[in-house]
Amino acid sequence: MPLANTPTSVPVVVDDEKCIADKGCTVCVDVCPLDVLRISDLTGKAYMKYDECWYCMPCEADCPTDAVTVNIPYLLR
């Protein structure tokens, strides 16, 4: 059976203006316990690739430029 792409609104938001992943930073990707963040090939910035978040916050707390915001997943709000 074929797979569908069901959209979800993801809790982690990255401010592209502040993100320095294109300069080689990978801190948020490195610290995420669930390994759900990636650097986009298109923009060179970090983004949430998988909606599998514990809203625990290391990505936000450890970001050197305050580019990351962790929101509460919609289903819990």
Place this chain on the structure above:
Amino acid sequence: MDDLRAGLNEVDCDVLVIGGGTAGPMAAYRARKKNPNAKVILLEKANVKRSGAISMGMDGLNNAVIPGHSTPEQYTKEITIANDGICDQAAVYKYAQNCYSIIEELDQFGIRFQKDENGEYDVKKVHHIGTYVLPMPNGDTVKKALYRQLRRARVLISNRYMATRLLTGQSGRVAGTIAVNTRTGEFLVIRAKAVIMCMGAAGRLGLPTSGYLYGTYENPTNSGEGYAMAYHAGAKLANLECFQINPLIKDYNGPACAYVAGPFGGYTANSKNERFIECDYWSGQMMQEFYNELQSGKGPVFLKLNHLHKDTADHIEHILHTVERPTRGRFHEQRGTKYADKMIEMHISEIGFCSGHSASGVYVDEFARTTVPGLYAAGDMASVPHNYMLGAFTNGAIAGEHAIDFADEVDFEEFDETAISLEQERVLAPTQRDDGLPPNQIEYKIRRLVNDYLQPPKVTAKYELCQERLAEVREDMNTQMMARDAHELMRCMEVASILDCADMAAFASLYRTESRWGLYHWRSDYPDSNDEDWKCHVLLSKQDDAMTCEKHPVAPYIIPIAEDEKDAYYKQRITAQA
């Protein structure tokens, strides 16, 4: 990243620690400290810097046995009673004797513990009998402090490797582990003389009421691999029917922490603003009263702070919103709930295995040894009841020191090399399919079945139906589960552990035909406890490839429990005063 690559590397070490959360770093650190020439590897599925239950820190110690405030004897008695008498006291007593030295060591690492104006530890009473709760004002720095010590001790850290199966030799002794890289799918075989498992709770067993797969009480990386791997290696697991169920902030699913609020005058209340339990310490007996209140006409249940002075309520809010689960503040902000103004709705968590709060774990003795020679377990996945964060540190230290001595005495255990190729085949099977079921759908189905059928009250006929349905899902998993990249492959392996844990939860619960531990094992068709037949452990293990249970006597008590003390935890409900 995430593209699958073929590859197999092999390394060896004296002691392998699997899991870099709380117990694991301490085990690895103490092993290296005791033998600086030994090769110690710390393997971690995520990144040791921020992994495990204390990823963002912890607001306090729940079980600190500090001279002048409590004694090891008193603590051992309290935990024996809290765990309904099913307790091998040697491990609890040893923890209680050792934990103060661990507090001093953590203090040297730079983790501060609250002191009063006289410079004494400011320990609070939350439990039914004794005084053991100690706040940690800079508890958000725990992981950083630990990581610094690991680097200093030159422990070899391997991040983003997920262990999938233990290797054992002809004699049954542990020989090492097989792990898979979570970003490439490459394999790593680690031969070790001793292995310490510190792989956390089985926290992704039940489905949270929000329906969000990762909105669990436990860190969802703790998906029960430790339990599943120990089972497949032939280790015995204790009291898996003693589920973990915790009282939480509804929907947010984080701890409401009456522990933190209690000493300031906060408490758990019903919708009539009434207090209904004497003691907010988490136990199965307390959870039964909590559940009863939720279901009653006086439900739901709330955390009540709005009777306190605004400054006090704000202070508690500040503690709760900055450490352990710091997004809690955002949750309340969005809902417009301020602790000083309004009671906060609470609910019960999904079910899980976690000895840290209850007693379900891989069976260990007072040296953290499992029933498999050379294999140790510590922290939330080992069977020492109610051991919390300080228990993980203390028992991790005990495991590290014992394992390094064991490793000094032995050579590597030989094992059958075909185990490696067989495991590679099992792990990679989902990558060989280009049509099938994604792991998230299979996971959702398992956990939905767990909620439908396995949540207490436990009913025999429902449990048997669940076993049938889980067997069907297992068939789907074995024949149709599909992974398109290394990340999905990690999730597939987690699903396999979750299903193993669901099967174990059902099997162990059906075996114990009585009720015990309050809500944790409430069987409505066997509503009474039966000390004559069941005041014993239930040990579950794999024998001849089939799941089996046996009764195992509770070791003779070191600290006697008087007849009029043993039911203290059943006297939780506040009764009307005449």
